[in-house]
Amino acid sequence: MYGREVAEIHDDLNSSRGKDYRSEAEYLAEVVRRHRPGARSLLDVGCGAGGHLEHFAELFEHVEGLELSQDMLAAAHAKLPAVPLHPGDMRDFRLERRFDAVVCLFGSVGHTRTEDELRDTFACFARHLTPGGVILVEPWWFRDRFLDGYVSGDVVKTGSRTIARVSHTVGSGDSSTMRVHFLVADRENGVRHFEETYEHRLFRRDQYASAFAAAGLEARYTEDVQGGRGLFAAVVREERS
Known part of the structure; x- marks a missing residue:
C-alpha cells in the first residue's frame, strides 16, 4: 500500500x-x-x-x-x-x-x-x-454516505507522462476496499501497469x-x-x- x-x-x-x-x-x-x-x-x-x-x-x-x-x-x-x-x-x-x-x-x-x-x-x-x-x-x-461499488476513472497528462487511474470500491460490513489500477506511459519507459489496494474503516x-x-x-x-x-x-x- x-x-x-x-x-x-x-x-x-x-x-x-x-x-x-x-x-x-x-x-x-x-x-x-x-x-x-x-x-x-x-x-x-x-x-x-x-x-x-x-x-x-x-x-x-x-x-x-x-x-x-x-x-x-x-x-x-x-x-x-x-x-x-x-x-x-x-x-x-x-x-x-x-x-x-x-x-x-x-x-x-x-x-x-x-x-x-x-x-x-x-x-x-x-x-x-x-x-x-x-x-x-x-x-x-x-457508513451512511458510502457508495458501494463506486467506480472512478481518469486519464491525465502531467509533464512528460500520461497516467490512467481506474478504481473500484466495495463495502463489506463496516469496512471498504478500494482496488486501484494505474497505467503510466512516458517516452523513456513505455507503458507500465501496477495496482494497489486500500482498506478503510467506515466509521x-x-x-x-x-x-x-x-x-x-x-x-x-x-x-x-x-x-x-x-x-x-x-x-x-x-x-x-
Whole structure:
C-alpha cells in the first residue's frame, strides 16, 4: 500500500484530477487560526508525498510531517528537504515537540481498524498539542454516505507522462476496499501497469464524536468541504465547574 510507484506520481496525479492542494491548505490554515489565533506550528499526520505540507510550510513558521509509508516519506523528503519528516504510525507516535495544530487529511484516519484504534489516534494527536491548539481531521466516508461499488476513472497528462487511474470500491460490513489500477506511459519507459489496494474503516459520524470525546476533545463537524468528506475541528474540552 502506498508503494514507490504510487509515491512517484501521487501528488501530480491528484492535482491533475482536480485536487487543489494550495487552496485546501489556505482554507485549513484559516480554520486553524479561527480556533488558535496566531498559530505558528503545524504537524501533518499522514503527510503522504507532501502535497499539502509544501503549502503549509509557506503558511506557518514551523511545520513537520509524519508518514507510515517509507516510499511516500522519501517522495516528501525530495520535495521538502528542509522540513522535519518522521516515520511513524498515527496511532502511537512520540515527537519531541508540541504543535499549535495537528492535521490529518485525505481520509487517512480511516486506516485505523477499530474504535479503540481511533480513540488511541486522537489521544496521540492531543498529546502533541500546545495549550489552546486545534486538531483538524478529514474523515473517510461515513457508513451512511458510502457508495458501494463506486467506480472512478481518469486519464491525465502531467509533464512528460500520461497516467490512467481506474478504481473500484466495495463495502463489506463496516469496512471498504478500494482496488486501484494505474497505467503510466512516458517516452523513456513505455507503458507500465501496477495496482494497489486500500482498506478503510467506515466509521459513523457518532463514532468519530465518541472517539474525540474519549480523548478529552470537543469536536465540531463541517459538511461538504474537503472533497465532500467534511472536516472535524477539535480542541481540548474545557472543564465546567
